Structure formats: structure tokens, C-alpha cells
Amino acid sequence: MSSGTILLMFVLSGAATYLTRRAFLQLPSGFFSPRLKNGMTFIPIGIFAALIFPSLFLDGGQFVFQPTFLVASVICMGLMILTKNVFASFGISLLLVVLVYVGILPFPH
Amino acid sequence: MKESTQSQIKESVRQGLLDSLPITVSIILFGAIFGMLSMQTGLTAWESIAMSLIVYAGAAQFTTLSMISEGASMWAIVLAVFLLNSRHFLMGLSMSPYYQSFSRGKVNGLAFFLTDEQYAITLNRFRHHKSDIPYITTVSLALYLGWNGGTWIGTMAGQYVPDPESLGLGFSFTAMFLALVYYQLTSLLRIVTFFLCGATAVGLALILPSGLHLLAAGVLAFAIGYFWPGQEQQSDSDAKTAAASDTVATQSGSTSKEVESA
Numbered sequence: 627m628s629s630g631t632i633l634l635m636f637v638l639s640g641a642a643t644y645l646t647r648r649a650f651l652q653l654p655s656g657f658f659s660p661r662l663k664n665g666m667t668f669i670p671i672g673i674f675a676a677l678i679f680p681s682l683f684l685d686g687g688q689f690v691f692q693p694t695f696l697v698a699s700v701i702c703m704g705l706m707i708l709t710k711n712v713f714a715s716f717g718i719s720l721l722l723v724v725l726v727y728v729g730i731l732p733f734p735h
Numbered sequence: 736m737k738e739s740t741q742s743q744i745k746e747s748v749r750q751g752l753l754d755s756l757p758i759t760v761s762i763i764l765f766g767a768i769f770g771m772l773s774m775q776t777g778l779t780a781w782e783s784i785a786m787s788l789i790v791y792a793g794a795a796q797f798t799t800l801s802m803i804s805e806g807a808s809m810w811a812i813v814l815a816v817f818l819l820n821s822r823h824f825l826m827g828l829s830m831s832p833y834y835q836s837f838s839r840g841k842v843n844g845l846a847f848f849l850t851d852e853q854y855a856i857t858l859n860r861f862r863h864h865k866s867d868i869p870y871i872t873t874v875s876l877a878l879y880l881g882w883n884g885g886t887w888i889g890t891m892a893g894q895y896v897p898d899p900e901s902l903g904l905g906f907s908f909t910a911m912f913l914a915l916v917y918y919q920l921t922s923l924l925r926i927v928t929f930f931l932c933g934a935t936a937v938g939l940a941l942i943l944p945s946g947l948h949l950l951a952a953g954v955l956a957f958a959i960g961y962f963w964p965g966q967e968q969q970s971d972s973d974a975k976t977a978a979a980s981d982t983v984a985t986q987s988g989s990t991s992k993e994v995e996s997a
Binding site: 666727 | 761764765768778779782785786789790791792794795798799801803809812813815816817818819820821822823824825826827828830831834835839842843845846847849901902903904905906907908909910911912913914915916917919920925928929930931932933934935936937940941948949951952953954955956957958959960961964
């Protein structure tokens with residue numbers, strides 16, 4: 627992407643973000659049905675799932691098995707359940723992957 | 736009378752700074768992580784800082800980096816940002832009663848700063864105090880400056896990180912998204928939705944152009960939430976769940992507790 631395209635993308639992304647924040651900021655709370663509200667709260671789950679799973683199971687358009695990433699993912703989620711601390715979960719799971727990749731921790735990857 | 740108003744403003748500013756300080760520290764750290772990752776993605780320092788200044792949405796910015804590295808189109812990225820930020824519709828709706836007395840111009844300005852963290856802090860405050868603009872402005876600016884300052888620090892540090900692939904740093908996005916999605920998985924239905932959407936995304940990513948599997952997963956998740964509303968607690972708790980879920984510093988332990996207590 628050229629710098630111009632990237633800047634345009636930021637402006638459009640910023641506008642899209644602003645729209646979501648401003649749209650209902652002065653509306654009465656009963657404006658939408660509970661069903662619609664509930665559906666909207668689910669959207670980020672789908673987006674995150676679509677970001678996480680392909681990065682674990684696909685590489686270059688092929689299905690792959692990456693044991694280091696899978697184990698680190700389980701550890702990351704486990705740490706979130708135990709500590710509810712994003713820093714610790716992100717940092718420790720990423721550190722384990724780095725240690726495997728540089729050869730300090732023996733594990734297939 | 737004038738002195739009384741000025742002292743009220745000072746008190747609101749002081750309280751706003753105090754309330755936002757712990758989360759601002761978290762935000763600086765996450766901004767630094769974002770800045771480092773953006774350098775690994777190939778953005779320049781100025782492009783990274785420009786994204787934080789213009790978009791100002793943590794999870795959406797991490798998503799943008801991930802999609803840029805996968806070669807997604809500009810429109811796919813913008814659409815993903817919009818879908819990911821759709822939770823702000825609900826947050827805005829739940830904050831609406833506290834913004835009714837403000838002029839349209841002021842609401843237009845403050846809306847830019849309605850992040851998850853700002854929502855959590857201000858909602859907590861307005862449950863016990865009258866809503867006021869100096870307080871919202873102080874919290875908003877503290878968080879905004881923290882995020883952008885953190886991004887700048889990260890871009891400076893990112894220049895010294897060697898080849899990311901050889902270190903396995905490609906996993907950093909996955910780790911961040913896993914940590915971020917944790918707060919969304921508050922019921923069995925949501926967990927099932929997560930795995931179902933993940934499997935669907937993997938299948939579709941093999942056959943669809945880059946980025947579209949993201950849209951499909953978002954639509955599928957919406958449909959599940961729409962057609963099975965009985966499985967979920969609704970009303971105000973939806974917005975709280977959304978606030979506790981996504982962007983960046985809200986996921987630090989202290990903020991989550993604030994949201995839960997709100």
C-alpha cells in the first residue's frame with residue numbers, strides 16, 4: 627500500500643469509528659430492540675475468531691499444524707482465566723514462543 | 736458564584752486526572768506494544784502515530800496491522816474496523832442519558848473520545864455524580880495522550896527489534912487478540928459462537944479473497960446473538976460487557992473491576 631492509500635485508510639477508519647461512537651450518544655435508551663442489541667454485542671466475537679483461528683491453522687493458503695502457537699494460545703487463554711491480566715497473558719505466552727524460536731526451550735515449531 | 740463554578744471545574748479536572756491515572760499507565764504500555772507491532776508490519780513511525788491520532792481505537796488498530804500484514808484490501812480493513820467498533824453503538828446508547836444536557840457541538844467533540852476505557856471511567860463516576868464536561872474532557876485527554884504517547888515510545892523501541900519472523904513474533908497478534916477476546920466470552924453461547932466462527936473463518940479463508948472471511952464471521956456472530964437472545968442477559972449489562980471486552984487497557988485487571996462494579 628502506498629503512503630497515500632494508508633493515510634486514506636486511516637481517515638476512513640477514523641470516520642467509521644467516529645460514526646459508531648457518535649450515532650447513538652443522544653438517543654433514548656429504548657430506541658433498539660433487545661434482540662438487535664444482543665446481536666450487536668456478538669459481532670466482536672466473530673471478528674476476533676476470524677483473526678485468531680486462521681493465524682493458528684493457515685499459512686500461505688494451506689492448512690498447517692503449529693504446535694508452538696497452539697500451546698502458547700492455550701497458555702495465553704489459561705492465564706487470562708487465572709489472572710485476568712492482559713499484560714501477563716500476552717507477555718508470557720509470547721515470551722514462550724520467542725524462547726522456542728531462538729532455541730532456548732526445546733519444542734517443535 | 737463564579738468562584739464556586741471555577742472550584743467545581745478544578746475539582747472535576749483533579750478527580751478526572753486521579754480516576755484516569757491507573758488506566759493511562761496501562762494505555763501507554765499497550766500503545767507502546769501497538770507502536771512496536773506497527774513497525775514490524777512495515778509502517779513508518781509517522782504512519783503509526785497518524786493511525787493512533789486519527790483512528791484512536793486500540794483493538795481496531797491491532798486488527799488493521801494484522802490485516803495489512805496479510806495483504807487485505809483497504810475496504811476490507813475499513814469494514815472490519817467498522818464492524819469491530821459496532822459495540823460503540825451500544826456504549827453510546829447507554830451513555831446517552833448523561834449527555835442529554837450537553838449541546839450538540841460538545842457531544843460531537845466528546846464522541847471522538849468514547850473509548851471503552853473512557854466509557855468505564857465516566858459511567859462509574861456518573862452513577863454517583865452529575866455528569867459534567869470538564870470531568871469527561873480531562874479523562875478523555877489523559878487517555879488520548881497516553882495512547883499516542885505510548886505509540887510514539889513503541890515506534891522508537893520497535894526500530895531496534897530484529898527480524899520478527901525469526902523470533903516467532905508473528906504470534907504477537909494472536910496473543911493480543913486472544914487476551915482481548917477473553918472478556919467477550921461471558922456465556923456458553925458466546926464460547927460456542929467463538930469456535931463456530933473460528934472454524935467458519937478458517938474454511939472461508941481458504942476459498943474467499945482476503946478479508947471477506949472476517950465479514951462472514953461477524954455476520955454469523957450477529958445472527959447467533961440476534962436469533963438466540965434468550966441465552967444472554969440483556970439491557971444495560973450488554974453495554975457493560977462490551978465495554979469490558981475489547982480495547983486495550985480495559986482488559987487490565989483494575990479496569991475490569993471498575994466495569995464490574997459500575
